[in-house]
Amino acid sequence: MRACRVCGETISTPAYDAPAPALTSIMTLLDMPTRVFVCDGCGHAQCDDVPDIRAFYDTVYRISLASDGHDQIFAVQTDGTILYRTDHQAAIALKLLELPPGARILDYGAAKADTLRKMLADRRDLAPHVFDVSNDYADAWESWVPKDAQAVYSIPPAWNGRFEAVMSHFVIEHVPDPVGFLRDIAVLLVPGGQLLLSLPDVDANPGDMAVADHLNHFSEASLRHALTAGGFRLKALDRTSFPGAFFAIAVREAQTEAPDPALAGEAAERAREICGFWEKAAAHLDAEGVRLAGQKVVIYGAGFYGSWIMSRVGRSVDVVAFLDRNPHLQGATHFGRPVITPEKIPVDVSAMFVGLNPLKARDAIAAQPWLHRPGLAHIWL
Ligand SMILES: [Zn+2]
Known part of the structure; x- marks a missing residue:
């Protein structure tokens, strides 16, 4: 049971519940499950508190400090x-x-x-x-x-x-x-x-x-x-x-703007739909991890989606590199793997997991001919 952070209404069960580790916005792992609660009263969705939140933002959470030029x-x-x-x-x-x-x-x-x-x-x-x-x-x-x-x-x-x-x-x-x-x-x-x-x-x-x-x-x-x-x-x-x-x-x-119950209801429904997408994506990646066990693969995208894929399949497949167009990430390592420009995709990988916003991923990949060759499977979220 949770109280909604916005309207205070009680939310009884999570709409999304994935076991640890949880992935943060700065691509670090936390030893806690990821749970999302959706409020029918106001259309809000919320995650559990992060333990020791003050210390996390004071000393762990450093955004864009790596170099002056670094930016998302x-x-x-x-x-x-x-x-x-x-x-x-x-x-x-x-x-x-x-x-x-x-x-x-x-x-x-x-x-x-x-x-x-x-x-x-x-x-x-x-x-x-x-x-x-x-x-x-x-x-x-x-x-x-x-x-x-x-x-x-x-x-x-x-x-x-x-x-x-x-x-x-x-x-x-x-x-x-x-x-x-x-x-x-x-x-x-x-x-x-x-x-x-x-x-x-x-x-x-x-x-x-x-x-x-x-x-x-x-x-x-x-x-x-x-x-x-x-x-x-x-x-x-x-x-x-x-x-x-x-x-x-x-x-x-x-002032008092009366909340619109219809707008809240639609928002809650959409939030549950997105939670359902993640439940399905997790099951799909688990299955692909088993199917491709031991094979060399790459992950396209060193941002949140790519990191989330890594957290699901990294132990079963051999992730040899992340591909990313951000020049400030290229040359660095991410979860111990090199980040390289997509044009340099290694010739011996059998699959590419696409770690991009699913609403934009297909267009972004279609625009890059070097990512299309016989024998390279594309695995989508
Ligand atoms: Zn609420």
Whole structure:
């Protein structure tokens, strides 16, 4: 039995339940099962708490610290140019937020705050502030955020009611109490101040459902519910600028938006459908692992899907390499295997497991002729 993290309703049984190990968003394994609970009351889906969550984010969870140039790929364009996530986030934030001249803006759960730094390149008038629950990022802030505009572990009381805008990129999916998180942000804003939230859209990127440290898998219905309870009015919801993610603009405003039971019901049904997909994918991979036991194979994709495949089949088949188009991953190792460019797929492998978003995987593989040769089986999620 669980209480919904958004509306408090009791959820009796998990819709997805896979034994340990669980895979995190930073591709580490946790010794715990992955369980997803779906709420019919508000359309929210949620995972179990991560044990010792404070220590995990303080000392284990280091995003994009490997090198200054390291960043996650947002898209590979048809001419081969790679667009990085924080560049794209900065462009969307500037488009969606209406920032008056000199606006005070806080990046909440900032990590290196690359998005905010890139926004300043276009908007030098903005007054940047950063907050994170880890001390790891102070060096990254040093040269461009004034010392008194940096906060670590807790927010100074003087920041209450201080900001025209707060933005929080890909944080709310990690927090055990998302409504409390939103209330904490609301008090930092001036009345009518804006909040920009980015978060995974599990409907568009079903892999998110199996990420163990994403305690929340929001639907539009549960996001609306949480924002209302947190003291916000949802002003705009952009689901297209960043495929696989929601970008929401909300205004600090006490109001009551009645939840829509039909929207919540549809969201709960969709969440259960995605859980069913993962149950089936796990069974399919177990069977392929047995069928291909001992054979040399590659996994396409060193991101979450590829890592999840590795966690299922890595002990039965001989994974010789990961293929990935991200030049910052190529040359590195992942789970002890080299990451190489897809064009260099070894000639002696008999199968390629495709570890990409299932909604996009077939198009991505079809576009690469070197991945199509006799004797190479493609294994899809
Ligand atoms: Zn709920």
